[in-house]
Amino acid sequence: MVSLSLLIASLQVVSLAVARSPTGGYAPGKVDCPSGNLVREAKDLSSDEQAWIKERNKVTNENLATFLSQSGLSNFDAANFVSNTKNGRALKVGIAFSGGGYRAMFNGAGQLAALDNRTTGAHEHGLGGLLQSATYLTGLSGGSWLVGSIVLNNYTSVQNVLSGNILIWDVEHSIVNYGGWNPKKAINYYKDLHNAVQAKKDAGFELSITDTWGRALSHQFFPPANDYSASLCWSDIQTLDAFVNHQMPFPLVVADGRTPGSQIISGNSTVFEIGPYELGSWDPSLKSFTNVKYLGSKVSNGEPSGSDACVAGFDQAGFIMGTSSSLFNQFVLQINTTSLSTALKDLISSLLNDVSHDEDDIAIYKPNPFKYAEAASVQSIVNNDTLYLVDGGEDLQNVPLYPLIQKQRGLDVIFAYDNSADTNQSWPNGASLVATYQRQFLEQGQGTIFPHVPDVNTFRNLNLTARPTFFGCDAKNLTSLLSNTTSANSSYLVFDAPLIVYTANRPFTYWTNTSTFKLSYEDSERNGIIKNGFEVASRLNMTVDSDWRSCVACAIIRREQERQGVEQSDQCKRCFQKYCWDGTIDASEPKVNFTTEGTTNGNEDNGNRTVSAAASIMSYGLKYAIMQLLGTSFLVVMACTFNAI
Numbered sequence: 001m002v003s004l005s006l007l008i009a010s011l012q013v014v015s016l017a018v019a020r021s022p023t024g025g026y027a028p029g030k031v032d033c034p035s036g037n038l039v040r041e042a043k044d045l046s047s048d049e050q051a052w053i054k055e056r057n058k059v060t061n062e063n064l065a066t067f068l069s070q071s072g073l074s075n076f077d078a079a080n081f082v083s084n085t086k087n088g089r090a091l092k093v094g095i096a097f098s099g100g101g102y103r104a105m106f107n108g109a110g111q112l113a114a115l116d117n118r119t120t121g122a123h124e125h126g127l128g129g130l131l132q133s134a135t136y137l138t139g140l141s142g143g144s145w146l147v148g149s150i151v152l153n154n155y156t157s158v159q160n161v162l163s164g165n166i167l168i169w170d171v172e173h174s175i176v177n178y179g180g181w182n183p184k185k186a187i188n189y190y191k192d193l194h195n196a197v198q199a200k201k202d203a204g205f206e207l208s209i210t211d212t213w214g215r216a217l218s219h220q221f222f223p224p225a226n227d228y229s230a231s232l233c234w235s236d237i238q239t240l241d242a243f244v245n246h247q248m249p250f251p252l253v254v255a256d257g258r259t260p261g262s263q264i265i266s267g268n269s270t271v272f273e274i275g276p277y278e279l280g281s282w283d284p285s286l287k288s289f290t291n292v293k294y295l296g297s298k299v300s301n302g303e304p305s306g307s308d309a310c311v312a313g314f315d316q317a318g319f320i321m322g323t324s325s326s327l328f329n330q331f332v333l334q335i336n337t338t339s340l341s342t343a344l345k346d347l348i349s350s351l352l353n354d355v356s357h358d359e360d361d362i363a364i365y366k367p368n369p370f371k372y373a374e375a376a377s378v379q380s381i382v383n384n385d386t387l388y389l390v391d392g393g394e395d396l397q398n399v400p401l402y403p404l405i406q407k408q409r410g411l412d413v414i415f416a417y418d419n420s421a422d423t424n425q426s427w428p429n430g431a432s433l434v435a436t437y438q439r440q441f442l443e444q445g446q447g448t449i450f451p452h453v454p455d456v457n458t459f460r461n462l463n464l465t466a467r468p469t470f471f472g473c474d475a476k477n478l479t480s481l482l483s484n485t486t487s488a489n490s491s492y493l494v495f496d497a498p499l500i501v502y503t504a505n506r507p508f509t510y511w512t513n514t515s516t517f518k519l520s521y522e523d524s525e526r527n528g529i530i531k532n533g534f535e536v537a538s539r540l541n542m543t544v545d546s547d548w549r550s551c552v553a554c555a556i557i558r559r560e561q562e563r564q565g566v567e568q569s570d571q572c573k574r575c576f577q578k579y580c581w582d583g584t585i586d587a588s589e590p591k592v593n594f595t596t597e598g599t600t601n602g603n604e605d606n607g608n609r610t611v612s613a614a615a616s617i618m619s620y621g622l623k624y625a626i627m628q629l630l631g632t633s634f635l636v637v638m639a640c641t642f643n644a645i
């Protein structure tokens, strides 16, 4: 019996090892090329994703029927509703977690825990089962750390992490001060980073600080085994049991395309998504996807160029999470401001000398997988030898909604968790939704519809960040948005635009508005934020609104009811009355103090717990970020960050 389970255990290790980087370490290595093209035009979902989703639909149909039947909807036959949809389509739920550093990661963790039926209490006083009913899960920057570290640690749960069953998310010491007072640990750490990126360089790849950054993050996001998962790849998601068995949603993280020296806004960014199978963009500027497993291969118009062209292991897991969060590369460069020993500083500096500093927030993907890709409308992307990717939040779309509003994915509803630092007090104000809304009217956004949202002042004045808010409640009201989309996608119907359930970070039992650039958290602080996140997603464990679960159910079934011309029940009408934004605008100067139900005119000081100057960096983009970093606030931030040194 014992030997059998040992045998099984060793087989599992072997099967995982086979899929990892061919070098067994951080460096990519040569592999045989697969048959066929490595790049395709972004017309439809990949056949891999289609096949996977078909199987996932069976799982989500069953879980959704359970979730809906336990949601307190009266006179509603959930099983019948889920299985008798228009044209037999499956209902699809997406969940998105915004960026915002560790603040976003930990707030997001609490929110995720409230949707995860594996969390104790989530079924009783949360939305437990919603994660099990979701088809897609997206993360950006700090949100990509959450999604990536949960998914790639064999789809572990937030509860597993908190109960110490898996040793990750210990950020008492920042990545710059790793090891704390333990010099041996610190030296091993920096040696480790050094050896890893050196190996990639020796294998012939150009480095960017994202390599160092991603490797450093991995020390917090993966347990120590196998050198903190040095050889683990993003495409290894394909091999995880929970993925193979369709027990997890389809995970995607978001980054932006940007060339060094340029600036982007949501209007001219190319939004990249990175999933278990592919990396690429739906935007007209690229309109192509490449096989993520063979990143690093030499290609021309998608075909491997020359024998010996193919590479695997470039899509290293930490490197992908580092790409989505590459705004933070700055921190790796601040090493000289710490009181580390000279020997250590020299070691780190020598490490940094090997990497490109062209623009320090850029992840370098060279060779460019999209070299000469034909579907692209912007030649500067496909004619370059290098693909440059940056933090997914640099175009202000800090909630990763873009993969979820593609018509091809057919979502009914998106649960958007916004943990951004838009205000000076590091609270969200809907700026990310405004950016995504506006993008649909521009060249790059054609082919998508995103419902009307108000200006950022209204978000706060109408308490739309103080409690969950639904946008796009009435699909018919989206008709005016169709005109700009039809040229790109003539078959678009208003029902194809998912309803948005927006939930912003707010305090209930903990001040969760920490600075984006706070790099170290005591366990108690981390746990306080995670707990508050659970409470935000569950309306303070259903105490603020015991009907919250029913209202969520009403949002999930809304589009399908509209498709079928079914009238909402009175119960759902009441929910929509309560949670839908009704088109009202109040653009006056907002107030910041939160109460249980909303914001008040209370004392401004109550919201400013954190270093305020550094807080809104994500909204002002990189240039502002650097200014802030080098300015006086930088000293404050660093003082907080390095106070343990």
Ligand SMILES: *[C@@H]1O[C@H](CO)[C@@H](O)[C@H](O)[C@H]1NC(C)=O
Pocket (backbone or CB within 6 Å): 120, 121, 122, 125, 509, 531, 534, 535, 540, 541
């Ligand atoms: C809400 O529920 C979570 C999970 O069960 C629990 O950890 C937390 O303490 C609860 N919060 C309150 C205010 O009771």
Ligand SMILES: *[C@@H]1O[C@H](CO)[C@@H](O)[C@H](O)[C@H]1NC(C)=O
Pocket (backbone or CB within 6 Å): 063, 064, 066, 067, 070, 117, 123, 128, 129, 130, 132
């Ligand atoms: C979640 O777990 C509870 C038991 O704790 C169960 O009754 C419920 O059906 C589950 N929900 C889903 C959607 O699986």
Ligand SMILES: *[C@@H]1O[C@H](CO)[C@@H](O)[C@H](O)[C@H]1NC(C)=O
Pocket (backbone or CB within 6 Å): 012, 013, 154, 241, 242
């Ligand atoms: C991964 O988790 C699954 C349960 O989802 C478990 O059966 C399996 O043994 C785990 N694999 C590894 C390598 O730990």
Ligand SMILES: *[C@@H]1O[C@H](CO)[C@@H](O)[C@H](O)[C@H]1NC(C)=O
Pocket (backbone or CB within 6 Å): 262, 263, 264, 265, 268
């Ligand atoms: C994007 O738009 C901004 C604002 O209009 C402009 O400053 C910037 O140069 C543009 N970037 C590119 C790459 O076109």
Ligand SMILES: *[C@@H]1O[C@H](CO)[C@@H](O)[C@H](O)[C@H]1NC(C)=O
Pocket (backbone or CB within 6 Å): 332, 333, 334, 335, 336, 345, 349, 352
């Ligand atoms: C740190 O200081 C040393 C000595 O002044 C210098 O050589 C090195 O480039 C600096 N490192 C960084 C990352 O600025």
Ligand SMILES: *[C@@H]1O[C@H](CO)[C@@H](O)[C@H](O)[C@H]1NC(C)=O
Pocket (backbone or CB within 6 Å): 259, 260, 261, 383, 384, 385, 386
């Ligand atoms: C690639 O992009 C970089 C950065 O914008 C630029 O300096 C370089 O000239 C480009 N190369 C080509 C071949 O266009």
Ligand SMILES: *[C@@H]1O[C@H](CO)[C@@H](O)[C@H](O)[C@H]1NC(C)=O
Pocket (backbone or CB within 6 Å): 422, 423, 424
């Ligand atoms: C944030 O603070 C700065 C200066 O402290 C001020 O100029 C700016 O208007 C404030 N922004 C907001 C959104 O309140």
Ligand SMILES: *[C@@H]1O[C@H](CO)[C@@H](O)[C@H](O)[C@H]1NC(C)=O
Pocket (backbone or CB within 6 Å): 441, 442, 480, 481, 483, 484
């Ligand atoms: C559609 O796009 C054009 C510019 O291409 C813009 O002038 C117009 O206002 C847009 N229409 C709508 C309905 O937003």
Ligand SMILES: *[C@@H]1O[C@H](CO)[C@@H](O)[C@H](O)[C@H]1NC(C)=O
Pocket (backbone or CB within 6 Å): 451, 452, 453, 472, 473, 477, 478, 480, 581, 582, 583
């Ligand atoms: C309905 O559509 C109009 C434009 O046609 C828009 O101004 C309004 O905000 C929309 N209302 C809602 C609640 O989305």
Ligand SMILES: *[C@@H]1O[C@H](CO)[C@@H](O)[C@H](O)[C@H]1NC(C)=O
Pocket (backbone or CB within 6 Å): 461, 462, 463, 595, 596, 597, 598, 599, 600
């Ligand atoms: C926002 O919340 C506050 C405090 O609960 C309340 O006084 C105010 O009326 C709310 N505003 C709106 C527009 O609901």
Ligand SMILES: *[C@@H]1O[C@H](CO)[C@@H](O)[C@H](O)[C@H]1NC(C)=O
Pocket (backbone or CB within 6 Å): 593, 594, 595, 602, 603, 606
């Ligand atoms: C909001 O402000 C009021 C008055 O300044 C204060 O009494 C209250 O404690 C504040 N609320 C919170 C949640 O801090």
Ligand SMILES: *[C@@H]1O[C@H](CO)[C@@H](O)[C@H](O)[C@H]1NC(C)=O
Pocket (backbone or CB within 6 Å): 605, 606, 607, 608, 609
């Ligand atoms: C907010 O900031 C002001 C001035 O910077 C300070 O005096 C006040 O104590 C702060 N309030 C809180 C609750 O931290």
